[in-house]
Amino acid sequence: MSDIVIEQQTLNYIDAIREGISEAMQADETIFVIGEGVPDPKAIFGSTQGLRQQFGEHRVLDMPLSENAMTGMCIGASLNGLKPLLIHQRIDFSLLSADQLINQAAKWHYLFHQAVPLVVRMIIGKGWGQGPQHSQALWGLYAQVPGLKIFLPATANDAKQMMKAALNDPNPVLFIEHRWLHHTESLIEDNEATINELSKAMVLRQGDAATIVASSYMVHEALNAAQACAQFGMEIEVIDLRVGHEFDYATIAASVNKTKNLIVADLHPMHLSPGHAIISQLMQNGIQLQTPPRLVAQPNHPVPTSWYLAENSYQAAEAIAEAIAQSQNLTALQLKKILAALSQPPRTDVPNRSFCGPF
């Protein structure tokens, strides 16, 4: 490598993923990409666009609708010299892969001391009428399984760096995206971060009044709430978990020890949301809070398709702001002002005005 100065660039999340895949594939010719629609005209929301031209048909493949067998195939290939990147357009479809991932990939090294370098991209499809079978979060299910790494990039930069790191990791990594992140942009910092560095929680916004711990798309909802609070002189600390297979306890504890108030925001239904584990760990370690910890999670039912019915299925910035208000003993009027200061989409089931179906 020559030491040319690379101009810092801003990318959206999709382009960042594509760059991450492309750079990893250039560096490592054992990597191949496979998934339903990978080389098709829509190219997995654009994230695999051009890869086939760049790397050839044998490294960028479509696949039959055979998620279960294809996952096993990827495990076998990874045990024998290749590095697969398998893509599911919805995390819900990954349930057909679940046996291979949970029973095989996650256990193989533990049993046989053979590495399974496999990356599986899974997209959380929540929003705009996707309905009960296309909108689940589900990463907590996989996070229950020792042996799987769970990456939850919340920014375009993390998406790129984590993709490269995942494709360089000897373990099975589930790279989980929320569809509402795809249009977000951030500055790309190519500093070849290691997986350990990327697994550290990141303080995205500093504050002293309360700590919000969030991951994936909920990070943006947390930032939205924190920005609104800042207009009224309340500084809220926002921490991005970044990974789901372990929690960077030290970073979270340091923040909570400072702010003495904790809110965890999560995409899962309330019952057994991964957020409970964060709160539990802090409590078990005797961290003292000024107010009870609060968990903002989703209702304990499937997400209905009808947008009328689904209104409460998108607990987001507003609910986080309400939790902050409780922790700060705000009056109803103060809360009302904060809510008015939130940047809000036209409806709860879309991230912004331009987002719409059909897929």
Place this chain on the structure above:
Amino acid sequence: MTIVVEKLLDLYSQIHLIRRIEEKIAEEYHQQTMRCPVHLSIGQEAVAVGVSAHLNSNDRVYSNHRAHAHYLALNANLESLIAELHGLENGCCGGRGGSMHLIDLEKGFAGSTPIVGATVPIAMGAAFAFKQQKRSHIAVSYLGDGCFEEGVVYESLNFAALHRLPILFVLENNQYSVYTRLKQRQPEGRSISKLAAAMGVSVLHGDGNCIDDVYGLAAQAIAQIRAGKGPYFIELDTYRWPEHCGPSDDDHLGYRPQGELAAWKARCPLQYAKTLLVQAGVALNHIQQLEQKNSKKIESAWVKALNGLTPNPKKAAEGVYV
């Protein structure tokens, strides 16, 4: 197979009704009041119509993401479908499902869900129950050529053959899974129906765009199934005209060979059925009357459906458990 004129009129009317409803959905979709993915059946209507003609309301039909034709061909409730697409309380799932999750048990439409392959074994389970309980009904499972790549399909064919279950598998071969052609997913030249036959089920193969062909094959298969001769599998060749998901054309994307769509449009199942009627001596103005009746039916169902109430979000938590 020749079909008596009255029956043929029925079949034509159903194909026409499905075509017009799908077109109406496509027309209105941009208004964003049908806030759910839609997979339209335009171009594939004759399959469901020809099969359903031999079913009764005690049979159980299971389907997939592209279910409108399967549902409507059973004369299932039109208003409930339209309301469901609009997320209203009078929808067939009360708005919980949208286009990809339909049901009308009264007419035998037992459920459609969009995880590809999921309802194939579920349909087989219905057939298993019918056999165990010595009931005379049959189960029907609609699946696509893409679905035929899911392992669960082979597991289901195996079990259905093993137990000689009263089930009809209807495979709509429209050659595409989303934007991926069959030959990019399955070895070229291998026949789907022959593969199914090797699994031990009786197999028929026909032209899904010719209502007389579909009607005749389904008559034969369903009579055999009802007579206790075990499972049947019919592969029907057909073609999807609009984009995979959504209201528009997508030929500009270039994933279909040039001229392919036009060639299939020239083999329109609606036009074909109309030609059969004309050949049978039915007057054009008689056909027109049928068409007008359908248009009125759609207009009035549309109005009634949209008069439905919007569901109360508080009710979203109900029904998780019985």
